[in-house]
Amino acid sequence: MSDQFVQAIRAAEVFPGGMKAVELEGRELVICNCGGSFYAIDRRCGHMNAPLEMGTLDGPIVTCPMHCAQFDVTTGEALSGPVPPYLGNEIPPPRMGAMLKNVGTLMQHVRTESIATHKAKVESDWVWVAL
Amino acid sequence: MDTESRKQALRHFFGNVVGPMGFKFTPDADLAEFLLEQEVKLEAQHGIPFCPCQPIRRDRSRDMRIVCPCIPFHREHFDAMKRCWCGLFVHLDVTDPDSLPQVAAKEIGIE
Numbered sequence: 419m420s421d422q423f424v425q426a427i428r429a430a431e432v433f434p435g436g437m438k439a440v441e442l443e444g445r446e447l448v449i450c451n452c453g454g455s456f457y458a459i460d461r462r463c464g465h466m467n468a469p470l471e472m473g474t475l476d477g478p479i480v481t482c483p484m485h486c487a488q489f490d491v492t493t494g495e496a497l498s499g500p501v502p503p504y505l506g507n508e509i510p511p512p513r514m515g516a517m518l519k520n521v522g523t524l525m526q527h528v529r530t531e532s533i534a535t536h537k538a539k540v541e542s543d544w545v546w547v548a549l
Numbered sequence: 550m551d552t553e554s555r556k557q558a559l560r561h562f563f564g565n566v567v568g569p570m571g572f573k574f575t576p577d578a579d580l581a582e583f584l585l586e587q588e589v590k591l592e593a594q595h596g597i598p599f600c601p602c603q604p605i606r607r608d609r610s611r612d613m614r615i616v617c618p619c620i621p622f623h624r625e626h627f628d629a630m631k632r633c634w635c636g637l638f639v640h641l642d643v644t645d646p647d648s649l650p651q652v653a654a655k656e657i658g659i660e
Contacts, residue, residue, distance in 0.1 A: 477561050488558060496550050497558040502596040506609070530550065 423539065423546035429456065430543065437471040437480070442549060447536065449545055450491045452478050457491045458538040458547040464489065464496050464531035487530050494535040500525070556585040559598060559617075563638075567618050572627075572638040575646045584637045588617055602635040626654040 424442050432438045432451040439448050439461050446461035448471045459480070463470055468484035475481075478492045485500030510518060537548035560574070567573065574581050587601035599605055600615040614622040620633055627633050631640040632649045639646050 476565070479558055479561060490554065490558070495554055497554050498550060498592065500596075 421537065421548050423537075423548050426458070426538075426545045426547045428543055429540045429545050432456075432545075435475055437473075437475050439469060439471040440547075442547060445549060447547060448480075449538065449547070450475055450480065452491065456538040456540055456545050458536040458545075459489070459491050459494060460534045462533070463487055464533045465500055466528060470533075489533055491535070494533045496530045496532045499530040500528075552586060552589050555589045555592070556582070559585055559588060559592075563618050567620060567638050570618075570620050571641055572618070572620060572633070573641050573643075575632070575636055575639050576644060577636070577646050580636060580646070584635050600633075600635060623654070626657070626659050629657050629659065 426440050426442060426447070427438055427449055429451075432449055434451050434453050437448050437450045439446065441447070447458050448461045448469075450457045450459065452475070457478075459470065461469055461471065463482040463484060465482060465485055465487040468482050470480050470482055470489070473481045473483040475491070478490055479488050479497060480491050481488050482500075486498075487500050488497040489495065490497055509515070539546050564574065584601055588598040591601060592598040595605070598617045599612065600617050600619055603615040603619075605612055605615070618633065618638060620627055620638065623634065627638075628640075630649060630652055631643055632638065632646065632651075634651065636646060636649070636651070639649065643649065
């Protein structure tokens with residue numbers, strides 16, 4: 419990664435605990451404000467590409483809104499894979515059951531990868547990100 | 550995914566939850582590390598960090614009562630012991646967790 423910093427957003431646009439998606443030079447990123455410290459991560463979840471800024475940020479841990487995979491925004495490390503859905507005791511209709519079984523079989527082969535992080539700094543009230 | 554990283558993540562989330570309930574992680578660091586590691590394994594297996602010291606019965610309504618931290622579901626019992634069933638969490642004022650026995654709810658007239 420180079421240290422060529424690009425102006426991203428005004429620091430005041432994201433409160434502590436918040437996230438904002440940006441597109442910088444064709445790359446989708448999320449700017450995270452962890453208690454006043456800014457971090458930049460790739461926008462797409464390392465599991466199934468869902469937009470992470472629509473999830474939640476708790477301390478340095480972002481939880482994906484799609485299957486609840488979690489990542490450390492300071493390192494990009496994957497902390498947990500998807501949480502399996504609870505289908506209850508109700509037996510789904512046969513066609514839906516077959517579809518769910520198929521999806522489940524495929525999902526078993528989807529790995530949760532760590533995501534890329536980018537250096538971020540605040541200068542002159544703006545957040546700058548290294549691309 | 551690394552067990553140590555996941556343990557730290559669970560520590561972060563659990564700490565936020567148990568503090569307002571008047572509990573903290575046990576000062577016995579070895580015990581806390583061991584129990585968190587078991588929970589990481591249970592989470593990898595079931596998708597949920599169940600209490601490592603209580604049986605999973607495959608009955609959702611009962612199993613949800615042992616998702617760590619399960620303090621809200623056993624409040625009276627744990628408050629009486631000043632610890633949770635495993636001992637991962639103790640009351641905020643506890644400094645010597647070894648002095649707190651694990652007592653069944655029935656033995657202290659609860660349930």
